[in-house]
Amino acid sequence: MPLLVSHIAAVTGAGSGIGRAIAAGYAREGARVVLLDINEKAAAEAAQEVRSAGGAADSFALDVTDRAACVALAKTIADTVGPVSILVNNAGINRRNAFTSDPDAVIKDWEDIMAINLTGTFNVTHAFIESLRATRGRIVNIGSIQSFVHVRTPNSAAYTASKHGVLGFTKALAAELGKHGVRVNAIGPGFIETPLNAQVRANNPDLVKIFLDHTPLGRAGKPEDIVGPAIFLASDLSAFVTGSIVMADGGYRTV
Structure with missing residues (x-):
C-alpha cells in the first residue's frame, strides 16, 4: 500500500532538482502534492508531469523570502x-565566492543566501504551522553535508x-513541536547533480573531482537519491524519529 495516502504535501523549490523529484516521489506514494517555486512555469510543468503519471498535484508561485506572501499562500492552499x-523546505541557493573576494559580492551572497536558505525556511514553516499542528504533520528540511562541515573546496x-x-x-522545532505530534527532521544531501550546480559541473571539473574523490560510493548523487529518505521521514515508517538528519551523501562525512 502507498505510504502517504491521505496526506497533502507542500514542497518548496519544487520546479526542479531535488524538490521536483521529492514531489513526484510523494505523489507515487499517494500524497496530493502542492509544488511551490519562485518559477511559476517550472512548478506548473512539474505538477503537470505528476498528473500525467496519475498523481494529484497543484502548483503555485512562491518567493520564500516574502513572509506576507507565504502567509497568504498558506491560507489559499488551506481553503x-x-x-x-x-x-x-527545499528552496535554496548557493554561490561559490571566497569570503575575501569582492566585498560587495560577499555581502550580497550573505544576504541572498540567508534570506532564502534560512529565513525562507522559517517563513514557510511559520506560515503552515497551524495546519501542521492540526494534522500532527511532518516537516522535512533540506540541509547539507555543510550542516556539519565546510567542504574541501572554495565556497561561500x-x-x-x-x-x-x-x-x-530542525532540532529546535523538533523539541518544541513534539508535544503537538509534529515531527521535524532533515536530510543532508552530498554532491547532487541538479540545475543549481549544472554550470559549476560543466565549467569546473576539478571541483567535481574533489567531491568525488572524497565520496566512498565514487559518484555524484541524483535528485532521485533523496526521494527515499524524504518518503521515510514523511511516512509512518519514521513514527519515532524527530530532530534527526538523514545523510544522503554517498559516505562523504565518513572519510
Whole structure:
C-alpha cells in the first residue's frame, strides 16, 4: 500500500532538482502534492508531469523570502486544496565566492543566501504551522553535508552558515513541536547533480573531482537519491524519529 495516502504535501523549490523529484516521489506514494517555486512555469510543468503519471498535484508561485506572501499562500492552499500535513523546505541557493573576494559580492551572497536558505525556511514553516499542528504533520528540511562541515573546496561562508542554521532550526522545532505530534527532521544531501550546480559541473571539473574523490560510493548523487529518505521521514515508517538528519551523501562525512 502507498505510504502517504491521505496526506497533502507542500514542497518548496519544487520546479526542479531535488524538490521536483521529492514531489513526484510523494505523489507515487499517494500524497496530493502542492509544488511551490519562485518559477511559476517550472512548478506548473512539474505538477503537470505528476498528473500525467496519475498523481494529484497543484502548483503555485512562491518567493520564500516574502513572509506576507507565504502567509497568504498558506491560507489559499488551506481553503482550496486542504490542510497541509507534510512540508518540505527545499528552496535554496548557493554561490561559490571566497569570503575575501569582492566585498560587495560577499555581502550580497550573505544576504541572498540567508534570506532564502534560512529565513525562507522559517517563513514557510511559520506560515503552515497551524495546519501542521492540526494534522500532527511532518516537516522535512533540506540541509547539507555543510550542516556539519565546510567542504574541501572554495565556497561561500554564507552557504555553510545557512545550512548549519537549518539543522539547528530542525532540532529546535523538533523539541518544541513534539508535544503537538509534529515531527521535524532533515536530510543532508552530498554532491547532487541538479540545475543549481549544472554550470559549476560543466565549467569546473576539478571541483567535481574533489567531491568525488572524497565520496566512498565514487559518484555524484541524483535528485532521485533523496526521494527515499524524504518518503521515510514523511511516512509512518519514521513514527519515532524527530530532530534527526538523514545523510544522503554517498559516505562523504565518513572519510
